[in-house]
Amino acid sequence: MRFALASCQQYEQGYYVAYRHMAREDLDLVVHVGDYIYESSWGVNHVRSHESGEPVTLEEYRARYALYKSDAELQAAHAAFPWIVTWDDHEVQNDYANDRSQNLDPPDVFLARRAAAYQAYYEHMPLPSRARPSGPAMQLYTRASFGRLATFHVLDDRQYRSHQVCPRKGRGGSNVVEHCAARLDPRLTLLGPVQEKWLHEGLARSRARWNVITQQTLMAQLDRKPGPGQAFWTDGWDGYPRARERLLSFIAGKRVTNPIVIGGDVHMFVVADLKTDFDDPRAPVVATEFVGTSITSQGPAQRRVEAWLAKNPHLKLALSTRRGYTLMEASAKRCVARLRAVADVTDRESRIRDIATFVVEDGRPGAQRGG
Template structure:
């Protein structure tokens, strides 16, 4: 028998003190499931289920520093008469009392319903769907993609309509929260000042996730998620913030942790300080592969920023020749290599590159002189050319790039060389408008259109999301827009529709 000496006793005691105590029979002062439920990262045999206990969500959650037992149930009927999987998990204070349940043992390509129970409280019911079996024939896949939902600039009527769509999946492409207050005609306010600490980021997520329409959207479908800049700080690049904060990595660590705590992500994505593995592949039978990218964590710094600042700028190549340096990277070389290997190995009929930005070249100055925005792909033209060349050479079937960030709907032809009018189209791009965030003036886009023959559509006047309907023969894209994001009960309509035929890159108007 091992001798239990004083040192061992002290180590054991320290561990016991460090571990949160268990609140075995919780009795909540208020309803704890205030932030709703969510599911994501679907596999053929399982999915991630998420919730967070937060009876006082805008003030740190309102719970003691104790682990709380949460029961979860998955049923194949909405009435939970046939529960097929169940279990218990601990909502721990070091993770803001969030839970991430990695359910397995489910059947492929079918709907399930789920809920959480803690004490006497029962969550709302969520619905989720598993992915089809690997390589399986799939007749159809319908998904929506969305981004950029500045809370103050509009109501989430788009999410209310999105929840009512006939979909299998939602892909969110970043700017889920905004750290800053900006824009005009606010309809509501953030819960506090710009976040920089873990508790402040948690409160900001709680502010957004308290919205009932966003909760409906999460509860209706599984989500795939990635981030852009506003989940941390506007225009940040790798380890550099817009205001050159010397402690930026500590802020990034807090923001990454809060992101993981509030998204339906696997434990393998849990951040290690300021580092987090977010990019990944998601297959849906033989019909579609999603290559979900991270364009912030590994990128080179933006070229030629304003004096004394980091972040973006509008630059021209005479004053800023470093924009054209071919080795510059937006994704980081490791992620680039991973992506290109995914192109080579894909057997899917459609290859969806889910990333944050407008990929097509956009000259921002009418006339013979040219200017480019340094934060987007135009700030990294060598990296963009490598990606599009990889598509041209490795030939994944039917590549479709989806993006956001710019707050306007845009449909483009993607080419390795945008300056050559005879260069072949290698991929199709659909860049979605924002959920709420205000867009640029339409007249500005109209003035630029004649010099951008690869742009087939551009509209900045409406907020909303996009729906893509995939079959083996075609991809149908519908740009769904609100009458006004300033009205909580705004109706929705289809602004435009496009089709991409199997084997023919480039979208045509329906």
């Protein structure tokens, strides 16, 4: 089976030329892992406009979806293939966590906004009726199985998570921290206890050749501090390292068949070996991760990424300068990931090419460079 991994499509920062190329691929489905819309305007060198301010009400979120879905290339990709979808933060508000907003709005005020955002998401995305929201609650996590070949375990890492620890003073949301003992609290959860249990049970009983853990962000540890010491971003799995350790230890202990983690969020291609202990170079690889770059959203400076690569040897690749998608093909013997990048998202006629190929062999976790 063949699928494309997509995420992060800030409307103002580029044209959806990647979707024009995607619609011409021979695919079985598209997997979108979040930031389908952006509530906020940011970045530089905009090529088009949101035409309104940040949405808060249901009508305003509906209008934002209508704007994004007016794009002909996005329409073509929806018309060509079925989609599996999950959200990240920008479908509501940047860096929100459970009932806490980045601005530390009163919880009842923020939950009213979240209810509006969830309703608009349900109305505009290809979802079953069982996902219909009830106020600010909506069960999005689900499974999709394709015979004995692949099962997608589709997660929600926003609605049930613990609040990010060690935030900036007077703010909610993420931070990059060097010394934050609270980050190591085993009670912290990215998925919530119910969803975490659901995921473990599904992985344990799966008989699929490939178990695709479909989530929003980067799971691999990413030490962001050049030189001595360590620094971690608290919005992704690095903010919840004990929860990550629980999941990866469970995968290793239960010998889950061919776990592949896919994600987005960080606006760069990342290929990584996943371990229960990233600081131990002798620790075995227990799963493989492919994070797709953004469709349009601008990424961090590559010079910073190069410094991160030097500190994180479990990363096989990290590239922030290119926009596009990851084309993945799973068979009985291997899973192949082709990293597809457009030359320029400000050019509607931009071409696309493969910039790297990686292969995961059946029964052998870890990605290897392909031809």
